[in-house]
Structure formats: C-alpha cells, structure tokens
Amino acid sequence: MKNIEEKLAGVRTIGISGHVRPDGDCVGAVLALYNYIRDYDPDIDVRPYLEPIPNVYRFLKGSETICDPRTAEAVPAFDLFIAVDCGDASRLGAAAEFLVDAGTVVCIDHHVSDHTFASDNYVREDASSTCELVFELMDVNRITEEIAACLYTGIINDTGVFQYSCTSAKTMNVAGILMEKGIDYPKIVNDTFFIKTYNQNRVMGQALVDSRLYLDGRCIVSAVSLEQMREFDVQPKHMEGIVSQLRVTKGVEIALFFYGNEDGTWKGSLRVNSDFNAAEVAAVFGGGGHVKAAGFTIAGSLSECTKRVLSEIEKRLQAA
Numbered sequence: 001m002k003n004i005e006e007k008l009a010g011v012r013t014i015g016i017s018g019h020v021r022p023d024g025d026c027v028g029a030v031l032a033l034y035n036y037i038r039d040y041d042p043d044i045d046v047r048p049y050l051e052p053i054p055n056v057y058r059f060l061k062g063s064e065t066i067c068d069p070r071t072a073e074a075v076p077a078f079d080l081f082i083a084v085d086c087g088d089a090s091r092l093g094a095a096a097e098f099l100v101d102a103g104t105v106v107c108i109d110h111h112v113s114d115h116t117f118a119s120d121n122y123v124r125e126d127a128s129s130t131c132e133l134v135f136e137l138m139d140v141n142r143i144t145e146e147i148a149a150c151l152y153t154g155i156i157n158d159t160g161v162f163q164y165s166c167t168s169a170k171t172m173n174v175a176g177i178l179m180e181k182g183i184d185y186p187k188i189v190n191d192t193f194f195i196k197t198y199n200q201n202r203v204m205g206q207a208l209v210d211s212r213l214y215l216d217g218r219c220i221v222s223a224v225s226l227e228q229m230r231e232f233d234v235q236p237k238h239m240e241g242i243v244s245q246l247r248v249t250k251g252v253e254i255a256l257f258f259y260g261n262e263d264g265t266w267k268g269s270l271r272v273n274s275d276f277n278a279a280e281v282a283a284v285f286g287g288g289g290h291v292k293a294a295g296f297t298i299a300g301s302l303s304e305c306t307k308r309v310l311s312e313i314e315k316r317l318q319a320a
C-alpha cells in the first residue's frame with residue numbers, strides 16, 4: 001500500500017477501528033482517516049468504531065460520531081475495513097467482528113506482530129506511532145488543520161511529546177509539517193498529555209511511594225489494586241503515565257507496573273531504558289507491544305505475578 005487513495009477506488013462503505021481501551025494514537029489515527037475520507041470522498045459511507053475514548057480527545061473533529069463496537073447495531077459488510085494500531089485481531093475487541101465479512105482488510109500499525117488478519121498491511125515497527133504512518137499514506141496537501149490535530153495528538157501520545165526513543169528525525173519532520181497546518185500545539189500537548197486530574201496525580205503518588213527495586217536495582221516494580229483504584233476514584237485510563245514515571249528512576253533499566261482489572265486479573269506494563277526487549281517478556285504472558293514499551297494481562301496474586309514476570313526478566317538479563 002502506498003497511499004490511502006488507492007484503497008478507496010470503487011469502495012462505498014468503510015469501517016475504521018483500533019484497539020480496545022483506545023489511547024491517543026489510536027483515536028488520532030481513526031479520526032484522521034475518518035475526516036480525510038469524509039472531506040475528500042463524501043460519497044463513501046465511513047464509520048469509526050472505538051470503545052469510549054478518554055475525554056481529553058473529545059475536541060478532535062468527528063469524535064462524536066464514534067460508535068462503541070460492543071453495542072453498535074448490526075451493519076452490512078464493509079467494502080473496506082481499516083484496523084489501526086493493532087498488532088493482532090484480538091486487540092480489536094468487539095470490532096474484530098467486522099473482519100469476518102469485510103471485502104478488504106487493511107492494517108496500519110507499528111507494533112511488533114505478524115498482522116496476518118489483514119490482507120494489506122502498512123506496518124513499520126520502527127515508526128513512532130500509527131499516526132506517523134497514517135501521515136505517510138495521506139496526500140500532505142489534503143491534510144486540514146483538523147486532520148493535523150488528530151495526527152499530532154497521536155504522535156505526542158506515543159512519543160511522550162518526543163521524549164521516547166521511538167522518536168526519529170522523520171517524526172520531528174512530520175510534526176513540523178503538522179504544526180504548519182495551524183494547530184494549537186501547546187494546547188494539544190498540555191490538554192492531552194501533561195494535564196492530570198487531581199485523583200490521577202494522587203494515585204500516581206501512591207504508586208511511586210509503593211514502588212520497590214528488584215534485581216540489584218535494575219528493575220522497579222509497583223502496582224495499584226482494583227480496591228485502590230476505587231478508593232482513588234480512578235479508571236484504567238488514568239493509570240497512563242505511571243509506568244513511564246517509574247521508568248525515569250535513576251539506575252533503573254526496566255519498569256514494571258500492574259493495575260487491577262475488573263475480572264480479578266492484572267494489567268501489566270513494561271517500559272525499558274536499555275536494549276532489553278520488553279515485547280519478548282510481554283509475549284510470554286500472551287501480550288505484546290514494542291521493544292521498549294509492552295503490555296500483557298496476567299492472573300494470580302500480585303506477589304505471584306510479580307515473581308513470574310521478574311523471573312522472565314531475570315532470565316533474559318542473565319543471558320545478555
């Protein structure tokens with residue numbers, strides 16, 4: 001695939017979706033594509049599907065048209081289905097249903113995975129974000145201010161405002177072009193990345209206080225239980241940023257953070273400073289992600305889960 005236009009020829013209906021618990025990159029990519037197709041091919045019936053998005057992304061154009069795939073009414077098969085920011089079909093959650101009858105399935109992504117669920121892939125594991133890839137597939141002259149806001153939001157989300165090592169010179173160039181489209185970038189950065197609610201800051205504080213060093217200080221671990229999440233009145237989306245804060249502890253190579261899921265399991269997140277491969281460890285527990293940032297779901301008591309993940313980490317540290 002070289003550009004989006006080549007996929008639109010003869011297409012009358014399009015579904016677009018991304019991963020469960022959508023983040024800024026996922027929301028930005030879905031809405032950038034949605035707006036692009038609406039603006040330039042208004043005859044195409046295009047529909048965006050995502051689980052409820054964090055409120056901070058509601059300012060993006062078209063966000064009010066997003067349907068929750070878990071409750072969406074049945075629709076006829078899409079001529080084209082575009083999956084963004086998903087390494088495998090299960091990450092689509094309920095939207096994976098659309099894969100069954102879709103005419104063509106296109107996947108745009110930057111996760112380490114095999115992507116066999118799509119017939120046409122635009123996957124670059126070294127790209128900062130899916131939004132950077134969506135940018136590459138668009139005609140730059142057709143990128144409006146609203147589309148630029150979607151893409152910029154996604155890029156800053158996945159690069160931590162250009163601080164993570166996934167940021168490349170190309171990422172900066174793309175961001176520069178998007179800035180020239182007239183977006184209010186300081187406001188986007190502040191409102192979608194830095195601003196935390198009072199409760200969010202308090203729960204992060206708790207997680208930092210509770211953190212412990214393991215493996216001679218090379219690994220830092222912390223957790224927030226479901227009970228604590230209720231106590232602080234926070235949701236899973238508010239756990240964002242905690243593992244990144246743990247990662248910047250001096251001397252630490254690997255940060256491991258758990259929070260409680262409703263079903264009693266734990267969501268585990270890994271962030272890495274060294275050349276340690278986080279995606280490999282996440283894959284052991286059925287998860288995935290990127291080399292320096294990965295996630296998984298694990299069942300058991302917190303101490304048991306911590307032990308199991310640490311032992312996988314230790315094995316690899318010793319082998320290196």
Ligand SMILES: [Mn+2]
Nearest residue numbers: 025085130158
């Ligand atoms: Mn992403």
